[in-house]
Amino acid sequence: QVQLVESGGGLVQAGGSLRLSCAASGGTFSNRPMAWFRQAPGKEREFVAAISWSGSTTNYADSVKGRFTISRDNAKNTMYLQMNSLNGEDTAVYYCATARTRWGLPRGRDEYVSWGQGTQVTGAS
Numbered sequence: 001q002v003q004l005v006e007s008g009g010g011l012v013q014a015g016g017s018l019r020l021s022c023a024a025s026g027g028t029f030s031n032r033p034m035a036w037f038r039q040a041p042g043k044e045r046e047f048v049a050a051i052s053w054s055g056s057t058t059n060y061a062d063s064v065k066g067r068f069t070i071s072r073d074n075a076k077n078t079m080y081l082q083m084n085s086l087n088g089e090d091t092a093v094y095y096c097a098t099a100r101t102r103w104g105l106p107r108g109r110d111e112y113v114s115w116g117q118g119t120q121v122t123g124a125s
Contacts, residue, residue: 002027
């Protein structure tokens with residue numbers, strides 16, 4: 001099973017930007033869709049964005065559409081999340097995950113089988 005490690009989190013002023021990375025090792029990466037989820041204190045883990053195995057198709061939650069961009073580099077076994085115009089509502093632990101199957105862009109947590117340990121993003125209000 002693939003191991004995932006997120007990095008790039010931190011504290012950012014309102015309107016600022018961050019780029020998260022998710023490095024994969026030890027298993028299949030390039031033939032699975034991947035996604036970013038986030039979990040704020042006291043809330044359930046929620047879908048942020050997903051990308052197909054080829055990188056040609058993406059899907060975003062309404063709350064981040066137009067501000068966040070998901071991408072992947074299969075040659076480097078790495079996925080990214082570029083986050084712009086951050087604010088306090090984006091404060092959460094961000095997790096990357098690989099999908100259970102090769103096709104589609106699922107949004108449900110149960111559709112993902114491998115998860116990273118998470119990276120904290122704090123957006124100042």
